[in-house]
Amino acid sequence: MTNIAFIGLGNMGAPMARNLVRAGFKVSVYDISLPAVRALAEEGARAAGNAADAVQGADVVISMLPASQHVRDLYLGSGGVLEAARGDALLVDCSTIAPEASKEIAAAAAARGLAMLDAPVSGGTGGAAAGTLTFIVGGEGEALERARPVLAAMGKSIFHAGGSGAGQVAKICNNMLLGVLMAGTAEALNLGVAHGLDPQVLSDIMSRSSGRNWALELYNPWPGVMESAPASRGYTGGFGSDLMLKDLGLAQQAALGVGAATPLGALARQLYQLHQQQGRGQLDFSSIKYLYRAD
Ligand code: NAD
Numbered sequence: 001m002t003n004i005a006f007i008g009l010g011n012m013g014a015p016m017a018r019n020l021v022r023a024g025f026k027v028s029v030y031d032i033s034l035p036a037v038r039a040l041a042e043e044g045a046r047a048a049g050n051a052a053d054a055v056q057g058a059d060v061v062i063s064m065l066p067a068s069q070h071v072r073d074l075y076l077g078s079g080g081v082l083e084a085a086r087g088d089a090l091l092v093d094c095s096t097i098a099p100e101a102s103k104e105i106a107a108a109a110a111a112r113g114l115a116m117l118d119a120p121v122s123g124g125t126g127g128a129a130a131g132t133l134t135f136i137v138g139g140e141g142e143a144l145e146r147a148r149p150v151l152a153a154m155g156k157s158i159f160h161a162g163g164s165g166a167g168q169v170a171k172i173c174n175n176m177l178l179g180v181l182m183a184g185t186a187e188a189l190n191l192g193v194a195h196g197l198d199p200q201v202l203s204d205i206m207s208r209s210s211g212r213n214w215a216l217e218l219y220n221p222w223p224g225v226m227e228s229a230p231a232s233r234g235y236t237g238g239f240g241s242d243l244m245l246k247d248l249g250l251a252q253q254a255a256l257g258v259g260a261a262t263p264l265g266a267l268a269r270q271l272y273q274l275h276q277q278q279g280r281g282q283l284d285f286s287s288i289k290y291l292y293r294a295d
């Protein structure tokens with residue numbers, strides 16, 4: 001049986017780890033939040049006291065942390081994964097981080113003889129819970145084939161974007177587009193509502209017209225339009241605005257690196273920066289709606 005270490009049990013990591021337990025893998029879990037570890041232990045995972053404990057004897061190590069620095073510390077820090085992992089373990093980081101950070105950590109892993117993939121995901125917390133995530137993978141094809149059965153227990157689409165860091169580049173492009181689409185969707189809904197339209201009716205119209213998009217159809221930012229969306233539960237859970245701001249920043253850095261023009265991405269980053277400054281960084285990213293309408 002494959003032993004898996006899963007580190008980072010937040011909005012995404014917890015349901016992903018849960019699906020691995022349900023698929024019959026032996027899963028050791030660690031998070032700096034003790035309640036998060038306890039919740040998974042109650043569902044059949046082994047609770048580890050720290051990252052090194054979690055990766056003891058693991059065939060596959062999976063991490064799902066907020067940002068580049070967390071991932072660097074986890075893998076490269078003293079007592080970290082590179083020190084503690086078995087010599088033949090496969091390392092898979094599913095966090096969305098800077099491509100340069102992914103490459104740096106994968107190179108350090110390779111120096112120890114360990115294969116590492118960057119495998120950021122798309123599909124949101126709903127996709128994580130349903131096991132229908134899209135994995136966007138960077139790294140060696142051979143390592144991806146080793147990881148495939150494990151990824152398949154958490155997602156339904158697995159793409160090989162290219163070498164180390166390529167998964168992150170593709171994910172960053174996707175999230176830049178998502179940030180633009182979410183802000184645009186909130187803006188359009190606000191315009192209609194300000195003219196007295198029912199947001200549900202307007203959403204139905206645009207969902208069957210040329211403005212249709214994922215944010216409108218599956219993650220509607222207007223409260224009450226979509227029961228399952230974070231907007232209808234006070235913008236809790238989901239994908240934090242702080243994390244979207246991080247990803248839009250990564251997109252700007254990536255654009256600077258190659259001299260690509262990204263004016264809409266830059267504007268979306270500014271909108272999310274304002275939103276964060278208004279104290280809403282912890283809310284789901286669809287709460288960008290508050291920039292347009294306060295109530
Ligand atoms: P989150 O903030 O809900 O969870 C992060 C978890 O990591 C928390 O439980 C935190 O306690 C834990 N953590 C932080 N530092 C740690 C450490 N040193 N050791 C162990 N645990 C540590 O974030 P999330 O929404 O689950 O997102 C995780 C990553 O996935 C981010 O990079 C995000 O951009 C990306 N992502 C999120 C979504 C989404 O819809 N939420 C979708 C796709 C990708």
